[in-house]
Amino acid sequence: MFGTQINFYYYSGTGNTLLVVKEMIEIFSAKGISVTLHKIEETDPQKIDTTIPFGIAFPVAFQSTLPFVCDFFKALPRADKTPVFMVDTMMAFSGAIVGPLKKVLTEKGYDCIGACEIVMPNNWLPKQINEEVNGKKINSGLEKARAYAENLIKGNTSWKRIPFLSKGFYHLCCNHFIMERVNLAEGRKITVDQEKCIKCGLCAKLCPVNNIKMKDYPEWHKSCELCMRCLSFCPANAVIIPGKKFKQYRVVKAKELIKKNIK
Ligand SMILES: Cc1cc2nc3c(=O)[nH]c(=O)nc-3n(C[C@H](O)[C@H](O)[C@H](O)COP(=O)(O)O)c2cc1C
Known part of the structure; x- marks a missing residue:
């Protein structure tokens, strides 16, 4: 075969x-x-x-x-x-x-x-x-x-x-309906705790859909697909969903997942 x-x-x-x-x-x-x-x-x-x-x-x-x-x-x-x-x-x-x-x-x-x-x-x-x-x-x-x-x-x-x-x-x-609903739900937006953020930019490098742009701090735009990378790999645990408690889960190193052709 x-x-x-x-x-x-x-x-x-x-x-x-x-x-x-x-x-x-x-x-x-x-x-x-x-x-x-x-x-x-x-x-x-x-x-x-x-x-x-x-x-x-x-x-x-x-x-x-x-x-x-x-x-x-x-x-x-x-x-x-x-x-x-x-x-x-x-x-x-x-x-x-x-x-x-x-x-x-x-x-x-x-x-x-x-x-x-x-x-x-x-x-x-x-x-x-x-x-x-x-x-x-x-x-x-x-x-x-x-x-x-x-x-x-x-x-x-x-x-x-x-x-x-x-x-x-x-x-x-697949038509983005669920992702949009979950993202829009009040208090569910992924953001950064500026006190903890070390501005390393790893979240932006990992985002598979280039939805995170590094300004002074990372900024999330509208096409998040909730893949969990930014939340799971942040070395300072600074990527958060306000009001939501979770533990970071990951089983490989971030460098294995980073895209080569970062925009
Ligand atoms: C946004 C989101 C939705 C998920 N929905 C389901 C689900 O409907 N059913 C399920 O069994 N697992 C669900 N999971 C769990 C993942 O499919 C599972 O942990 C997967 O092995 C993660 O693989 P990865 O580490 O390669 O991303 C979901 C995970 C995420 C991040």
Whole structure:
């Protein structure tokens, strides 16, 4: 199914998805499949190579995924049966995002060979972090990722569509409806505690949609997709949602997620 080369496009807010992707790459590499890794936020979907198989990985958000990830799927070029697989990570339940995404790809001519949803720790404003519980979730998540990669190589995977729920959440989330509502909700706006801010600009460098501009202090504009990066990686814990208590969750170093082509 794969040949010896694949591309792997991923987006990860706080590292869960990146851990899964890396685990899968180890399995592919051990079987002689060379993988080129690309960040979704650095990739022009129109320019991707549709002559070799590829994977797409992303986190679940509000039973769907982040609008810019949906936009990536929607903007892919037409293909002639290019094999594509997907993997998402989530804390519990995805609302069956796999179905609507399969529809998008199938209509463009891709061969949807496998979809897998993997439970990892919650990164959405966790009130507390239990390292032991999270460690167990990560271990079993990575085990599932390894098994999925092996099954992909063997051709033992499928990409099922789950009806009902999925369509509604997909449209609400991917059309920015939910993100806008959550952002607009009073007291929910992400901002900076100027007393704590060390003006390092890391939040702006990490933002996948370039929504944060550094002036004297960081400023958030209107296209936040609630990916959690600025809140989770601020070294001074200065990025806040007024009135909301949460613990920072992250499982990779910030430098692994920073975009090369920062605007
Ligand atoms: C805005 C937002 C919404 C989320 N919604 C869901 C959800 O609906 N269902 C779920 O199981 N997990 C949800 N999560 C949890 C993440 O999908 C999960 O922690 C994921 O593994 C994070 O991956 P990442 O570290 O690669 O960003 C949400 C996270 C965020 C930030």
